[in-house]
Amino acid sequence: MIKGNGLALCFALVLLAVAPPPGLAREPDLSAQARKCLQCHAKEGIRANFPEDGESVPARVVPAAFKVSVHGILDCTACHAAYLPEIHPKKRFRSREQFRAVTTSACRGCHSIGQIRGNPIHANFLKRESEGEAPVCTDCHQAHTMTPVSGGKIFTNEKQYCMSCHRYQMDMICRNKEKIHLKVDLSELESFAHDKLRCSDCHFGFSQEEHPKRTFRSRRDYTVASSESCRRCHFDKYTKTLDSVHYAILSQGNLNAPVCNDCHGAHGIARVSHTIKGRVLTTQKCRKCHAQVYEMYSKSVHGKALLSEQNQDVPICIDCHTTHDIQNPLTLEYHERIPQMCGNCHANPSVVTKYGLSTDVLKTYLADFHGVTLGFYKKQREKLYKPARPIAVCTDCHGTHSITGAGSSGPPTVKANLVKRCQKCHPDSNENFPNAWLFHYKPSPSKHPLIFIVNAAYRIFLPVMVIGLILQVLLHVWRYAVNR
Amino acid sequence: MKRNRDDGKRMIRRFSRLRIFEHWGIVLSTLILFATGLSQRFWHLDFSQWLILKMGGIDNVRWIHRYAGVFFSFELILNVATAVAGVVRGRWSPSMFITRKDFTDAVENMKYYFGLDDHPAKCDRYDYMEKFEYWTILMGGFLMILTGTVLWFPILVTKILPGEIIPAAKALHSNEALLIFLINALWHIINAVFGPEVFPLDTSIFTGYISRERMAREHPVELARLEEVVPAEPPAVGSDHPAESPVATSGASG
Structure with a gap:
């Protein structure tokens, strides 16, 4: 007998060891009490009515869903404390509000405030609960179908x-x-x-x-x-x-420097748009911080065309400053890139010819003193040394954000402004000096005739002389050969 | 004045030490000026850019060019000053002046080249080609000095003259540079190196001596005067006055 009992005990222990832990392989059965409640509460359309506000909530529980929920093993009365299968008061709640408040307090029976507060997301609700406006637990966790936190499949x-x-x-x-x-x-x-x-x-x-x-x-x-x-x-x-310069400022500890979200937004991130609307919007992004520059730009020949004529050809901020790797525009490197930036449009016939602008502007600049020097300075930086001397580029004479059309002011104004600009680098220069620059014109009989004549004379004289000299040499050699 | 080479060739002194030294100075300064100047004129060529970077960048190149220009100016002024002084003091004959004979020589040479005449023009100390070369470079040199100075001091110049002078000076400076370069490279180098009579190199400007044989062919008038032999033809109108001493002749403005 004892022996038989011992065998039975061993068998039971082996069974326990081999059996998987409850809740994983084997779904827990509903409690007897729950089964009893579900005899009524599994019926469709069953609702609980609140006499005071006339509202109602569904009182139906889907047995299968409840069975797999984390609370499926509990008796119904574990939460619905006021009910017993034997005692089922008909009108337990006066109103929906009261029902919600009681529901929340039911959870607190098992889940302590400490446990609830343990999840940071709840802290905010608990605070607002004291102000009387927090959602109740079942708003998020559902009533009869809550799953374990780690396996939420709801x-x-x-x-x-x-x-x-x-x-x-x-x-x-x-x-x-x-x-x-x-x-x-x-x-x-x-x-x-x-x-x-x-x-x-x-x-x-x-x-x-x-x-x-x-x-x-x-x-x-x-x-x-x-x-x-x-x-x-x-x-x-x-x-x-x-x-970028923005990141440089940020890394110095200035949190006002723009980050991705400031220009692109957070949840409402727009797709890249090259339409006129998109381009105008882009300028508005920069405007948020650079309001003064925007003001100047909006009055410039480029800004006016963008804003009042919806012109797609004019540059917006990012065309010169780029988007993500925005450089400090006050550096020499940036300054030296300006002719190329302006040239992107002003040397491109498909962009500027329709406005009656010459595409020679870049070529004539690059071939003159400033342009040649600048070209070499850029090359030298890579190989030799970085000359500290700034060289006049487009913006030095034409302005940057406040740039106006070349025809908008008369030649005397242009020249007067130019003298002032020249004097910044060439302090002793007088009003004659700016004329040393040919104003982007190629010498022709009407523009700069003196230079045109000099060039033309040499263009004729040089080949004539070279041909003459070669002939003299060839004749001499030929005669020498014949005489031998 | 005369010496015999080892091979028995008779040599005649043609250039004094001053001229040899002067030539070396011009060679050096023009080489530097051409390298630094033409690379600036043709700045867009890869070779120019390579050269300028090798010389330490555009600013360096410009300074080298200016200093070489100053050196070249001194040489030019020295050349003219010594020539003028020599002629004024009566020690040298103005053998480099262009005369009517140079034009008749040129015509005569052309006739010879085309087989219309049986002998080349009988030239004096400097033939018409050497004179052409000398004067284009001398006058061009002064034009270069003038325009170069304008380009060096544009602010000073525009205080008196209109601004357009600067780009005009630039146009003159760079075009004239090309002209002088072509005369030097094409004309002078071909004549002095690849000339059939002198190949592989006309050494007279380096040694100071020229063979009597070449003198007889290229400068018969001067040779006759040196050897006090009556030239085959009387010297044309306006040619050099016979100098008292051949040594003095050799130092004339060449």
């Missing part, structure tokens, strides 16, 4: 999961008491470039399983930090920004 996609909370007005409080709104407008997100992304693609570290608690010193801190996620996909752009 939401068909992550976005839906995140939006279950982030559709609400929520704030994250920074250390400096600034508020960051956490409500996301899904419609905005879905109508822009990133509509196919999951939340966690950008909000790295967050998922249906994890929601780490993060605090930031300020709103700006948060913006700067969130721009870091862009590089995970846009690494080429990110590396370019590392060379």
Whole structure:
């Protein structure tokens, strides 16, 4: 007998050891009590009515869904404490509000405040609960279908999961008491470039399983930090920004320097647009910080054409300053690139000829003193030394953002301005000096006839002389050969 | 004045030490000026850019060009000053002056080349080709000095003259440079190196001596005067007055 008992005990132990832990391989059975409740509550259309406000909530529980939920092993009365299969008061709740409040307190029976607060996402709700406006637990976790945190299968996609909370007005409080709104407008997100992304693609570290608690010193801190996620996909752009003046300022500790989000936005990231609307919008992005420059630009020949004529040919900020690797425009290197920048349009017949502008401007500049010197300085920088002397480029005479059309002021004004400009580098020069520059004109009988005549005379005299000399040499050699 | 080479050829002194030295100075300065100047004129060529970078960049090249220009100017002034002084003091004959004989020589030579005459023009100390070369370079040299100075001090110049003088000076300077370069490269080098009579090199400007044989062929009038032999033909109108001493003749403005 004892022996038989011992064998039975051993068999039982082996069974226990081999059997998988409950909840993994074998779904728990509903409790007897639950089965009893479900005899009524599994019926379709069963609702609980609230007499005071006339509202109702569904009282149906789907047995299969409840069975696989994390609470499937519980008795119904574990949460619905006021009910017993034997005692079922007919009108338990006066109103929907009261029902919601009681529901939340039911959860607290098992889940302590400490445990709830353990998830940082709840901290905000608990705070707002004290102000009487927080959503109740079941708004997010559902009533009878909540799954274990680690295996949530309720939401068909992550976005839906995140939006279950982030559709609400929520704030994250920074250390400096600034508020960051956490409500996301899904419609905005879905109508822009990133509509196919999951939340966690950008909000790295967050998922249906994890929601780490993060605090930031300020709103700006948060913006700067969130721009870091862009590089995970846009690494080429990110590396370019590392060379930019904006990044240089940022790395010096100035958080006002623009980061990705400042120009591109956060959830409403627009697709790149080369339409006139897109180009105008781009200038507005720069305007946010560079208002003064924008003012000048908007009054310039380029700005006016863009804003009032919707002209697509004129340059906008990024055409000269580039987008991501924006350089400090006050450096010598940048200054020396200007003729090429202007030449991109002004030496391109398809862009400027229709406005009656000459495409010779770049060529005539590059062939003159300043242009030749500049060309060599650029080459020398790579191989020899970097000359510290700035050389006059297009913008030195024509202006930069406030540039006006060459025909907008009379020649005397142009010359008077030019003398002042020349004197900056050539202090002793007088009003004759600017005429040493041919104003982009090629010498012709009407423009700069003196130079035209000199060149023409040599163009005739040189070949004549060379041919004469060669003939003399050839005749001499020929006679010498004949005489021998 | 005369010496015999080892092979028994009779040599005649043609250039004094001053002229040899002067020639070396001109060779050196013009080589530097051409290298630094033409590379600036043809700045867009790869070779020019390579050369300028090798010489330490455009600023360096411009300074080298200016200093070489100053050196060249001194040489030119020295050349003219010594010639003028020599002629004024009566020690040298103005053998480099262009005379009517040079034009008749040129015509005569052309006739000879085309077989219409049986002998070349009988030239004096400097033939018409040497004179052409000398004067184009001398006058061109002064034009270069003038325009070069204008380009060096544009602010000073425009205080008095209109601004357009600067680009005009630039046009003159670079065109004239090309002209002088072509005369030097094409004419002078071909004559002094590849000339059939002198190949592989006319050494007279380096040694100071020329063979009597070449003198007889190229400068018969001067040879006759040196050897106090009556020339075959009387010297044409305007040719050099016979100098007292051949040594003095050799130092004339060449």
